[in-house]
Amino acid sequence: MLQVTDLDVFYGDAQALWGASVTVGSGEVVSIVGSNGAGKSTLVNAIMGILRPRRGRIVLDDQDVTETPGHRMCRAGVAIVPEGRRLFPSMSVEDNLDLGAFNRVARAHYEESLQWVHTLFPRLADRRSQLAGSLSGGEQQMLAIGRGLMARPRLLLMDEPSLGLAPVVVDEVFDVIETVRDEGVSVLLVEQNAQMALDVSSRAYLLAEGRVVMDGTAEELAKSREVRDSVLGL
């Protein structure tokens, strides 16, 4: 459903991605692993339309979305769970979810999506009028995922959803990733926690210094020397 081809992305004059190519199939979890600074977030943000690539193509279901700005991408069916969560801190849990469903397509399914999110994360229902900024780290991550799901994506981009969370909460996050996939949402998962990411993925890419240096099935990458050296720390 997503084809990224030969993407070059710059921050001013500094190039952060060199010819990155990635595909995600329908209903698939694909992970991008790589060490800090490899360019993972840059790739995700370029797909979301937050960053504009200088070269290359991004195609979503046969539609060229390379130049599509962020606020149109979500209508096309892509949502993001950003690195560091980036909630709207001085708004309530409910308002954060509400804004997740801001686009016209998602708004039509608001009630249905809210029930889905509340089923996945019952704690968000209990805390609905609390300010997002006052939640615990784990709850904030759930809210960030919930907000992403409220957009009713066909493709969910998740940037380091387990970062800084307690192990129990990390397990919960990965369970949700599998649930979401089982309901037909494709997931592009960025993780430094490569072991867990590869466990839930069918395929994976290894990024290093802005280039895709390896791709294959999750098992292949988990066994490879490059991944073991550079990310798994074995």
Next chain:
Amino acid sequence: MIELQAAVSGALNGSLYALMALGLSLAWGFLKVINLAHFAMILLAGYLTFELATSTGLSPIATIVVTAPLMFLVGALIQLGYERFDVSELNSLLISYGLLIITVQVVTNIWTADFQRLPSEINPFSAESLAVGSLRFPMPTLLAAGFAVVLVVAAALVLGRTYAGRALQAFGQDREIASAFGIDHRLLGVLLAGAAGASAAVAGMLFPIGGTLTPDLPFEWIGLVFAIVILGGIGNVTGTLYAGLLVGATSGLVAVIWTPSTSPFVVFSLVVLALVFRPKGLFPQKGG
């Protein structure tokens, strides 16, 4: 008793400053532009009110039907310009200072640097006042306070209760992510800047109603209005009103207890203290 009269009159005056601060604060808080052209729009609206009322004989309040939509357009166009050229917060300050200077010059060329005053036949408010016990309030300041309260409450309701308002808040908190969820910041920004422009038209109308016009009025306003924006908390609309009332009452009181010339000293000491101890304004919003 003279202190009470001074404090209340001061507060009423302060509400007019709060009304001027409202649009500046909204644009600064939500769009990250420091738009000195806001003062140019207020000035221009003041002179247009004067011109329309004297040439048609209409009540100055009725001219709002023309000036508010016009200033909405001007505000929106300026914002489109800022967007188009991707102007940073600091550069917006410089560019809009230029726009202000140009406007002051144009106004001087058209209406001269002399005082302009509405004839009393079309401006009955100037002679009216309301007596409460031994206190007396001129009608123009009451009108100003009324408009200020109505616009501030309206702005607070729109921001807090509507979809567009929440979208603006989200945009003020994290632009990129707000866009990623479908919030078209250009459209919202232009609408907000337009609304700020319309509020400038209302503020501008109140000057010929309350007194005389001169082209250099903006330079009298800027200091106090910025003080109110900062004390109220940038982007905090109700805070802006409270700050306006507080600054006005303080100035009024200081003026009768000491001398009028000590008011700025006291007000700006307050601002400095606030920036040190309450950097988010005197009336922080929940969670912010």
